[in-house]
Amino acid sequence: MTDEELQELTRDCPTLYHMAARGSWPLIRRHGLLGTRALLDLFDVRGERREAILARRRPEGVRLEHPDLGEATVRDQKPMSDKGLETCLEDGMTPEAWYRLLNERAFLSLSRKRLLRLLEARPYRGDEHDVIEVATAPLIEAYRDRITLAPINTGFTARYPAPRGADTFLSIEDYPYARWRAKRARGERVVELAVSPGVPDIARFVRRVVRMREAEERALLWTGPEG
DSSP: OOHHHHHHHHHHOOEEEEEEETTOHHHHHHHOEEOHHHHHHHTTOOHHHHHHHHHSOOSSOEEEEETTTEEEEEOOOTTOOHHHHHHHBOTTOOHHHHHHHHHTOEEEESOHHHHHHHHTSTTTTTSEEEEEEEEHHHHHHHHGGGEEEESSOTTOOSSSOOOBOGGGSBOTTTOOHHHHHHHSOTTOSOOEEEESSEETTGGGGEEEEEEEETTEEEEEEEEOTTO
């Protein structure tokens, strides 16, 4: 991706979205938006429990507790399955290796349409979530070297899962934006932006944090410096 293409992307997608479990925002504000591995480090989760969270599919969210930090929820992986991954993983990659790749990163969507699709998906409809809206350009400027982009929803394998592997996550420089521009409309040329191992100072990039249930905004939880 050239600098001109990156500027186009940030104009088309000025806001990034992250769907967190209800009540997650206070901890995220204090400690950052973290990938699963970094969150387990923060909560000092070790041994067999750590391996189970990192290396296997999570059919339900996992509640973490810490005497000083309080509670956090590791998001479930209901839209994904081992069977689905086995049909779409390339280069000999195993489901376990894929789960580990995902758990290294904190993910944000570039499209409100895709956010709403997730909020309205069967596993999550009816539940409330803390939705974090992040300013795209400032985040990229601060974390460019830690960012990878993907042209698919990497945590979804239902129906006809797109092929994926180690090269699904590409740096900004290596991302083939021109190829996707020729195939997709604005707002769909990049599907996911991920930061490894996370964004510890996420609050300084936030526009708003909203409590949502499906497409309904039920409460404004916080207005950030980019709001």
